[in-house]
Amino acid sequence: MFRRLLAVTTVFVLGTFSVASAAEPIKIGAILSATGPASFLGEPQRNTLLMLQDQINEQGGLLGRPLEVIIYDDETEVNRAVAAANRLLSRDRVVAAIGATTSGNTLAIMPRFSSARIPLVSMAAAERIVKPINPWVFKTPQSDRHAVLRILGHAQALGFSDIAILTVSDGFGQAGREVLQELLPEFGMNLVADEIYGPRDTDMTPQLTKIRGLSPDAIIVWGTNPGPAVIARNRVQLGIQTSMYMSHGVASKRFIELAGEAAEGLILPAGRLAVADQLPEGHPQKALLLEYIQAYEARFNAEVSTFGGYAFDALQLIVEAITKAGEATPQAIRDNLQQISGFIGTGGIFEMSPEDHNGLDEQAFVMVRITDGDWELLVE
Amino acid sequence: MKSSTLRQLAPVSAFYVLVLATPTLLSYDYYYLSILTMAGIIAIIVMGLNLLLGFAGQISLGHAALFGISAYTTAVMTATYGFPLAVGMLSGVGLTAVVALVVGMPVLKLKGYYLAMATLGFGLIVYIFFNEAIALTGGPSGFVGIPQLHFGGFTFDSELSYFFLVWTTVTVVLLISLNLIHSRIGRALMALHASDKAAQSMGINVARYKLFIFVLSAIFAGIAGVLYAHYLSFVAPSSFGFHFSVQLITMVVLGGMASLWGGIAGTVFLTAMPEFLRAYENMEVIIYGLILILCMMYLPQGMAGGVSKLVALVRRRLGRA
Structure with a gap:
């Protein structure tokens, strides 16, 4: 009995050892807000990372080694994000990391990654993450500037000149407001009203009433759910006919559910993920997007969102950098990340360079209109 | 007075020896050390709040805001205007004290729920200010580029x-606080906790003592604020909201009201626990809540009360044997 036990143990121990020495996993960290106020962003991101990890490992891993994505939830809290960053850097010794979900948390953890010389790919939109450039920090979402450029381009084509803006008082709204204030004059447009609402406000009729009195040509709303849905409903209640633009922050089906009938006719910039099936045949992103959507929906039985796409692109970019480098050291990953060009992701086609750690431009967005409770791609 | 100072010195020295030994005990695991550093910063605020709430019996839901005022002041002074670190840190603590003085004078006339409401209001106003004064504070997405400490x-x-x-700062603050509560001032504070009117009839200037302890606890929060800002080199309004004020109160109550040692234990426990619970992904929030409920059910006097009960029990057992 004892001998048999010894034999089994020996085989087991030897077995684990040989596996460990043959293929030590490549560790990539991720810090995301799977719970807390930003969970609507973080949840699909976590799902996407888990799905990709399994897919890559089923296909034999990376450089013959398994891929291990170590995911920590920061609960949308700055201090938890910093603790998670310390854990990834000092305990897990990751070679690269993805995160954080929100701009604030990314800004908080950035200095730790750059002083540890570990590349970090953020899933947050704020331009401040890559401007001024930090040699170790990248980001996958399109910048707010690109969304504003698309909206204003659309408005200019329609001959609008007096614009009212209504932005939320959080990091997302603040970033949008700054870019809008900067770019409106460049398009030769007048900012006739600059109104703000709180992230938890439940009635925006006062702001809209004031805007109606100034009779602008169009209203641009900048926020994430649920505020913009309230605004869309208030607009219908007040009988305002003025065209309304939304930001890419509401480019998920959830917004249409929240706003209901009031969403009809709203126009917004969105990543191509939302309208993948409407893209012309042969568009370089189409096949990738449809594949991602199908795999995600089959596995999680939930609708895919653009935000999960940010995580998809972040991990795929790191994987691409590792494959190109042929080794998984932080320095090699960083060097190859900023050489990536023509890389097709869910958010767009990435053209990285040492001066541009986002690699996207306004072409990453398309304009869509909400028609019959669904997205309708507007002809480019 | 002198003998009481000496009596405090022994346990505090023992505590400091433990502090010095901790990095070795944790075999220089920087992850654990960083959690304890964060816990230490919060423990400084909790000690001040314990003096106010546990000893003097005055509640404050505005301490997160005081903490934030100090953090933002030193951040703006050093990063935006390029003042030397010492100036930034002193003005952080100084401004916090002045704000506490100005706010405390009218507000501390209130009692109980009304005091809680007034300090809550103060906290909200400051929170909104951090969010809206974008040119100064960087707005909701935060303030970056705070220099690291150097002397x-x-x-x-x-x-x-x-x-x-x-x-080391925690130890110094602890020593000051322990001395304070074993002094004439400490006894006066406990008297006004028991009864305002009785204390007043004994010749204690109630209003002055309340204001004194409120400002002192604000100074502690201010010290924590500058340490926090230069540690993270980043601050955002979300760290100084109502939620954090409530967490601070939880730490005081869980550790044990009117026990400075308990306050430190409660802070370390509540700061470190979520990190250790990371292993139980998805379940951590439930476990965290469960632990809090169990603590409040079985340790109504907080952790400090629980420990002294345990000590008494062991002594009785030993005495019987």
């Missing part, structure tokens, strides 16, 4: 050095 030629850029800096 003379030494820069506190390693986890280890910051750990020692923070916990």
